[in-house]
Amino acid sequence: MAIFRARRVLWRSFSTVSSHPLRVCIVGSGPAGFYTAEKILKTHQGSQVDIIDRLPTPYGLVRSGVAPDHPETKNVINQFSRVAQNGRCSFFGNVALGSSISLVELRELYHVVVLAYGAESDRVVGIPGEDLKGVHSAREFVWWYNGHPDGRNLDPDLKNTDTAVILGQGNVALDVARILLRPTSELAITDIASHALTALEQSSIRKVYLVGRRGPVQAACTAKELREVLGIKDLYIHIKETDLKITPADEEEMKNSRIHRRIYELLSKAATAGPSRPSSGQRELHFVFFRQPDRFLESYDKKGYVSGVHLEKTGLKGIGSGKQIAIGTGQFENLSCGIVLKSIGYKSVPVDDLPFDNQKGVVPNVKGRVLSDNSGDPTSFENGLYVCGWLKRGPTGIIATNLYCAEETVASLSEDLELGVLASTTRLPKLGRDGLLQILDNRNVRVVPFSAWERIDKEEKRLGSLRNKPREKLTSWEELLKVAGSE
Template sequence: MFSVPSLFGYASFVTSFGVGDGSWLAVLLKAFSSPSRKFDDFLPVGSEVTREHAYFEVEGGGWKMGRLFLHGARLLSRGFCSLGSNRISVCIVGSGPAGFYTAEKMLKAHQTVEVDIIDRLPTPFGLVRYGVAPDHPETKIVANQFSRVAKSERCSFFGNISLGSDISLSELRENYDIVVLSYGAESDRSIGIPGEDLNGIYSAREFVWWYNGHPDCFKMAPDLKSTDTAVILGLGNVALDVARILLRPVSELAKTDISDHALASLQDSTIRKVYLVARRGPAQAACTAKELREILGMKNLHIKIQQVDLDISPSDEEELKNQRIQKRVYELLSKAAASPHCPPAEQRELHFVFFRKPDRFLPSENGCTVGAVHLEKTFLEENGGRGERFAVGRGEFEDITCGLVLKSIGYKSLPIDGLPFDSHKGVVPNLKGRVLSSYQTGHEAVEHGLYVAGWLKRGPIGIVATNLYCAEETVASISEDVEKGLLTAASGTPKPGRQGLLQLLENKNIKFVPFSGWEKIDAKEKMVGQQRNKPREKITTWEELLKASNV
């Protein structure tokens, strides 16, 4: 039994544990003993109730109550934001982790919310499906949680709907009370140096999409047979992912959900040496210790790090004192460099190259394909006394001969019509998830009803779980605005929500893939994968995906 405030002393409470994410407790409130009172008067608005019972949620041991009406007095606790009795329609653009976490939090917080998730792809889950490396199946388990969200009676998935070309932002805002943009970052930052357009140079995003079976990169076909050396520019987790895929034995990759065309190409690959090139030093490496430890521990892989690159300055030492993750990364690199190696001639090599920045890409003899990366040595210099240090060229150069270059220097979000966008930072200007139409300090103006989450909100940083906290902040902002009455339509007429979207798609003759369509794709992929001793065999073309969904 739970002790409850004396205010509810005349009600009896019993508890029962439910399922879900494990942090929620369903509390069963029995009917009040007084038949003279109207039972509904005592219930939080939006609760799933019958004449006999009411359900409340408890999180972290604290009561989450809604609005209670006792003797005409309204009591509102901090733990629950009531939406009133009217349905509130929400459209989330983008079905990756940020989108699904936002949907999940909205559905849990507000019983009268109806959520629609749209995505330009026929398949949901975004980076969980097309960004997470195939040899990291444990990270993809979160898709099961997202599936439960999509199957909620108050949630619908609309795949194969492209914001901008199929439907405009203004049309969504006309039909929904709340629009949350979480479509991520589907473009790449450019280095802006000569030779960047040579064949054999790809962004890490393209390469990841290629081996993960993204339909946009099905025809990419990188040449892995004409060279023994690949250069990866950058040292974040994505850079380590692509290095690992290039160097991991194909027999191990064959047991994953890697795309069939990528597996065939890697089977014939002649790449034996991979260089990871970083502008700054090991104390500033952007990867996490977990990812680094995995690649350093790969069998039959010779790790090469120049000892001079591991010598750190007093400024580096001071920086590492306050950065636990970076300190651990530095320790792992130092340990790897000190380990004795007597590799056989056929063993594959992974080189860590610090304090170098690309100056230009040099062509091979045919003039069309990359043949080398021309690097400039760097040192770190403080910028204007702000404590930040940047890589500055020394005027000393060297080349790494190679036939494949992967640029892992960051993803970039793209603007759409009608959306404020900070092109310098590559994000939508926002205040805790509220989109700002004007974002000069002291003169911020909020676009009521328009919100943002995920990479589009904060930039392409963090892991899958980072989006959970990001979504919580955005949903908290939405709840505050709802409670203040800031999202009520000026006309007073409820917006059509899902019915408006369905009518709009019908008028435009646009076919969408519902979640049941994705389940057909999912079933077919798993069936074929089982025949090949894989978790799934991904369908990798737009045509086949739509065909499998029975649209």
């Protein structure tokens, strides 16, 4: 009942506002959402910004995507917290776009709606055996070890195999490899979910294969992430010497990209720095280049379970502008394993009444202005509807990338306001927060305001202090809503 009471207090406190401020609703409370809110609050004095999220917790991938052993990356939460505590900003968790309230309703209630809910699904490989047990997406695995309430029940089998294959060589793939291979004594002092720590402590995984379609020059990770995984203590690193041979086309790529050259240098050094073979019981990380999955293999002993990956060897083909793509060679080999983690990209999910480009997995837009359809007509905009973050540009970039993305979207919004494209806030008042809370109240939606999140935050830190951790995450919807609703 405390959540309902908090909502009604908020509702009454804003029902007395007599002016007609710019009312903005941001869907999604990750970095894209909070950077957008911060920019709007600074740019448009007197504006009111409401942030809604389907989870009862804010901060999106900063909470559920950043690896637990990267606490410094999570410091941006302090900045986002200050935004949420601004008197003109409100956070409402446990409000799902599509089920709690529709996009059409939000557009009726607010002058501006900014969609920033990211990518909560996965790209598929699209090959036979993808539905076998033991084949998971990296997103699911990341949610599992980060305590996301939708990832708690993943229960990956880490006991009955000593080998894991990760498809992909980007930063998420390296995060996953690091969590599987890093000593659990080091993970125990992070905010990793307890169920994941227990499973990793009992894990039999000793070998991890990172499989990429292209070569070491084209690896999609950053130097920082690569250095970290290469620096895991007592870890045997294996890279085939033949995979490190470079062509003139590779040289051209490295000439045009300092990052690619640095990645290649780090991998080359790692290939020769250690012993030629692992010692007994030593954990192993194998970089496998020039391979793409053809199908997942089913176990003979355990029907319905994965036992390996059938890989096709690839070669590189230039496509101009110093870029190369992988093409199959028709040669195949098997790689045995008991678990596969697909790290081939996140995918955004469309909602009703929203233009969506299914091929690209984004909302069609020009500088954040949502287009009415996929025709590409730059003059056909959805009035008052904007997009930011992965939903705008695809699942690329780091946290700070969303800052520049938000600046561009807010610049478009401001320009439209100045040009009179948006409905005048003086002639056309909108119900905004009042109307939102009225509808949610009528539908018995248990809204979690920021004050209720602060109770969750306080309890997680209290539980964490008992275990020498920064926090012990509450990992079920029931726990989160119970603590949110307690006084």
